[in-house]
Amino acid sequence: MAERIVVENRALRLALEPDGRVAELSNIMSGLFSNRGRELFRLRYRGEELAQGDFPPPEVSRCRDSTQELVTLLFRHRELPLEMRVQLINDLNCSISVLYQLRDHSRPARPAQTLLRCPLLAELEFSGDDLIRLPGDPVPGEPGRPVLRPVRESSVNSDAKPPLVVTDREDRYGFSVLFPTLSDLNNEGAAQNRNMDLCRIETLEQLRGHWLAAAPDDSFADTVELLITGLEGGWEEAFDRFRTRWESFYDLSEYRREDLGWFSRCAVHNFTFLFGSEGFDLQAGRIDPEKLLRQGEEFGGYDTVTIWNQYPRLGVDQRSQWEFFDQFPGGRAAIREMAELLHSRGVYLFLPYIPWDRGEEESTGSMGDRLAELIADTDADGCQLDTMNSIPESFRRKLDRVRPGLVFTSQAHPAKGRALELITTSWDEFWRSRPMPEADILRFLCPRHISPVISRWLREEDKTLLIRRAEFSAAPIVIWQDVFGRWMPYSDAQKAEVARWKGVYLKYREIFQCARPTPLIPTGRQGLYCNLFPADEGSGCIYSLYNAAEEAAECSLRLRRPAESLQVILGDGSGRLEEGRLVAVVQPGEVLQLLTR
Amino acid sequence: MLEMDFVRVPRDSYIFRVTHRIMEGDCQMEHGPVLRQVGPIYAMKFAVTNGMYRRFLKDSGYRPRDPEGFLRHWQGGSFPAGEEDLPVVNVSREDAKAFAAFYGCRLPSEAEWQYLAGGPNKLRWPWGNLLERSFCNGEGGRLQPVDSHPEGVSPFGLYNMCGNCWEWVSDEFYDGDLQHRFTVLKGGCCWRGPDYWHADGGPQPNDSHLKMHLIGPAMDRCATVGFRCVKDGE
Incomplete structure (x- = not known):
């Protein structure tokens, strides 16, 4: 009897049934089992919808080198000139890339629209009661007005493409999914890397219902890549990992x-x-x-x-x-x-x-x-x-x-x-x-x-x-x-x-100008926003809160850094430390900055 | 004047993968990830220089079938004074392969080249995982001697795997039904076109490549493209 295909590191376990269906994608640091019974992919090809089950079980190969483990699943359709190669790249640490490579070997070659859906992504969940931050609009405000403002409206000039982040309500355990792309052009007639479409997802409906347009050719081009990371530090960790990756392409x-x-x-x-x-x-x-x-x-x-x-x-x-x-x-x-x-x-x-x-x-x-x-x-x-x-x-x-x-x-x-x-x-x-x-x-x-x-x-x-x-x-x-x-x-x-x-x-310039600030950590309260500035040398952490509501707002935040004291450095609100949490009251329309040490 | 110098690279295998900026037209070839065997090989520590290439011409009598653009930066059959240790450029892949063959070498495959640049830990840049422009010749458009930037050598001690000049590799592709002929260039160079629509330039990560359509020697010989050789070891 064929065995499950398991890819595991210190943060994630991705297990597939022999037919390629996802048995589990879990954050093993949390102890929760997640994402059971998902399809890896669905396709629409020349007017026909193809479920993963329409392909025979994949040919599986496995190898590794000193930095990565690679599991390759090759799905060949019995009748259509269509192959899906799914590559699982384990960084042997805390991330697994799920790389979809679609091949259309029709003869004569006439690239045709082929729609790809990744149910694992569309239905991704951690606990079933999750905080979800979408790549195109991580912190929803009014419709059409993102609170986390992209660098520029023109994506050609920006590589600030944050991940999808799904965590528990405490913003601690969960997943981030980065959609790596070095490209900006988004031509539906292209074969390579359709991640730009994923980077632009702004609503849950778009995520749940996505169909990505590709036009595969005879090569196994990278169609879509999901770089999944297991989190234990929530949005802050996800943003920091995203920044670290971004920085590696820059000489600052x-x-x-x-x-x-x-x-x-x-x-x-x-x-x-x-x-x-x-x-x-x-x-x-x-x-x-x-x-x-x-x-x-x-x-x-x-x-x-x-x-x-x-x-x-x-x-x-x-x-x-x-x-x-x-x-x-x-x-x-x-x-x-x-x-x-x-x-x-x-x-x-x-x-x-x-x-x-x-x-x-x-x-x-x-x-x-x-x-x-x-x-x-x-x-x-x-x-x-x-x-x-x-x-x-x-x-x-x-x-x-x-x-x-x-x-x-x-x-x-x-x-x-x-x-x-x-x-x-x-x-x-x-x-x-x-x-x-x-x-x-x-x-x-x-x-x-x-x-x-x-x-x-x-x-x-x-x-x-x-x-x-x-x-x-x-x-x-x-x-x-x-x-x-x-x-x-x-x-x-x-x-x-x-x-x-x-x-x-x-x-407080040295803290405000720290190397690893985080925008808009979850506050659990509508209309209340918080930016985080942890001092580089660990001497303190500033929580900068803004209350957009018309009434005073109280929140209770998980302390992002251990602290014994709290000081109001700006604003008329108040704050206190309470059993590992920061409790603050922010006046309407005001900024309140709290320094913890 | 620098001489050919080889570094032995023991046998290994690694998961090869290429990612890169994709402009219109796509890049119809295998980008991995896929396990590739490398070595044992001997790899040139430096890119081939003007001086090495002049000796090759003298010793071999090589003359390209189509000389247009061949060594177009040379004058009167030799390179300008003081440029003996600059990488030889304005050579086609055929010119490069002729040099390699004469000395019992060959061009590296892309997978070999990438391993030589990044080592078994697959560094993003030859020197590490962060871009350090001062470790390479990536701006200004002027070539530097092939032994410059010792701080930027690859894990195997190979110089200027990033910047200075792009390097030819042995891979060559025909897509579709002989629709196009192309190869890829590795490593980036000292020139970067100023506009978004220019081809990539400047320093490029080890795991990147630039698709290079091949059309004819005069067009294919570029002032920013050189090569280095490898030979199979035991």
């Missing part, structure tokens, strides 16, 4: 450069439109940095100033962004004087670079040279790259030569890959007027990439939410009040709140 050495480190010690950034009176004396016709800094004191003091001296004037005639620096009142000398004054007050200066203002005679090389000249002429500390989401390698080299320590920042997050290695800061800019609750995934995926929050068009009442957003995700903030000629100031109370936040942020 620019982020370790000491000369660029000053930016991480800044909390309040100013963006000033130089055609207005915020930082310019219209009567005297000269830049007035003293006035700008005096206003900044109400916000707790500006740490950086970005001047904007061309858009929307640029284009009235043929003068370039470079000539605007020459011909602006006082020319480059005035900007250099401004830099000197700011430096004497411990404030850094950013100048803009306008990528879209490229003259017919200009090239990537000449633009980099002009920018380097500008920085050398003015002694500015940083460069705001406007709408650029990547820079040529040569820009970094040219600017390093004239001004070591120059920081690049951009209006939106850099594109994935090399751009994110070179552009070490960017704005967390968004356009929605009600920005809470929301957490920017890059802030947690790459916490070294400091992203001050900003939304230029927020009105007076929205600005309070903007500050809450900065507090909730422990981020710096950009104060932008003159939006190219539209004056949109903060209220006195809001200024005071920014100042207060600056004090807290800088006091």
Whole structure:
């Protein structure tokens, strides 16, 4: 009698019946048996629906090397030119990949739509009463508005594709399922790697009812891959594993450069439109940095100033962004004087670079040279790259030569890959007027990439939410009040709140800027959200809570790190430790930050 | 001037698998996971250099049947002064195979190449599991000597398995009914096209490859593609 096929490591057991049906997929650390009696796959092929049972029992082979065990199941359909190879890759630790490789060896080859369903995935459960976080929308908010904000709407520019996470209600034991893909294109006519469809699943209905379109050919291309991991630390562990995998494709050495480190010690950034009176004396016709800094004191003091001296004037005639620096009142000398004054007050200066203002005679090389000249002429500390989401390698080299320590920042997050290695800061800019609750995934995926929050068009009442957003995700903030000629100031109370936040942020900066923060740990309470910041050296842990409801909310969270004391460091709520749990009361619309040690 | 230097790699087997960015057109071949035997073989510590290739031409009298683009960076029958230890590029797979055969060697298969780069622990990069750009020549578009970056050698002590120049392997494919002819390139190179739609470049993980359509020597000879050889051991 044929035996079960069992793949097991310290966290998972995947057992299959001899016919390939799933007898069990369990997290063996929990002691629970899960996912009994599942099919591995179903297919729709040229108008016919095929259950796994329509294939004869698979041919099974097994091998291993020093790092992995491999079990291969080959299902050959008796009549159709169709084969399914399911590869079970055991990492001999805590993960098993289930890799589906579909082959259509019709002759002549005419790729046809073939729909694949993975019932093991669709029906995945841990205990039957689970917390489920979906890859395309891990923390559901209002329909169409994810709370964990993807890096960019365009998936071509992002590799922030979090896993499906299924855990018990205590957010401890369960499974994460990552859908590995190095690709972005999602052509239904392609044969290889259809994981993009899985990465985009936003609703339980989509997960339960998925049918993935593939067009297999004569090779056993990777159709779909499920990288399943057994969890004992819930969402935090799942997110951390996802981040570790993400990091392995990056060289983050620019982020370790000491000369660029000053930016991480800044909390309040100013963006000033130089055609207005915020930082310019219209009567005297000269830049007035003293006035700008005096206003900044109400916000707790500006740490950086970005001047904007061309858009929307640029284009009235043929003068370039470079000539605007020459011909602006006082020319480059005035900007250099401004830099000197700011430096004497411990404030850094950013100048803009306008990528879209490229003259017919200009090239990537000449633009980099002009920018380097500008920085050398003015002694500015940083460069705001406007709408650029990547820079040529040569820009970094040219600017390093004239001004070591120059920081690049951009209006939106850099594109994935090399751009994110070179552009070490960017704005967390968004356009929605009600920005809470929301957490920017890059802030947690790459916490070294400091992203001050900003939304230029927020009105007076929205600005309070903007500050809450900065507090909730422990981020710096950009104060932008003159939006190219539209004056949109903060209220006195809001200024005071920014100042207060600056004090807290800088006091606990090393914890907030920890290497392994987690966004949006489950709170068990609707409308209550919590970000987690555990100190790298284990000296403490900050729970940052936000209550989006209209009434005070109490929650009881499992302590994510052992603690003996608790301290409120921001907000008017309260908290206490109680038998290994953190009990907190958060006022409506407020952020409450609790430091445990 | 560097000479050919071989490292003995004992017999082993490992689970070979390739994953990579997939652009339009797919990559119709076996990507694993599948158990592959490797060795015993002797593998070149360095990629073949301009100097080694010039000696080969002298000793063998090799002349490609279609010389267009052959060693297009050379002038007057030799490489520019000071470039003797740079990897030889602008050679087709046939030019590479001719070199290998003359010395009783061959090109490595993709599975062999990947094992040589990652070792039995299947490291993601030759030096470990994290990308360290300073350990390789992955930017700027200028080749470096094949013995550069000793900090980035593979577990078997092979140099520049990542970056500097892509490397040819012996695998060659025809998909469908002789629809296309292609091979794969391994390791990445010192050049990265600036746009998303450019082919991959820069440092590439050991378990990645780039599909390379083959069309003719002039097109197939690239300024960023070189090779190294292996020979079977006992």
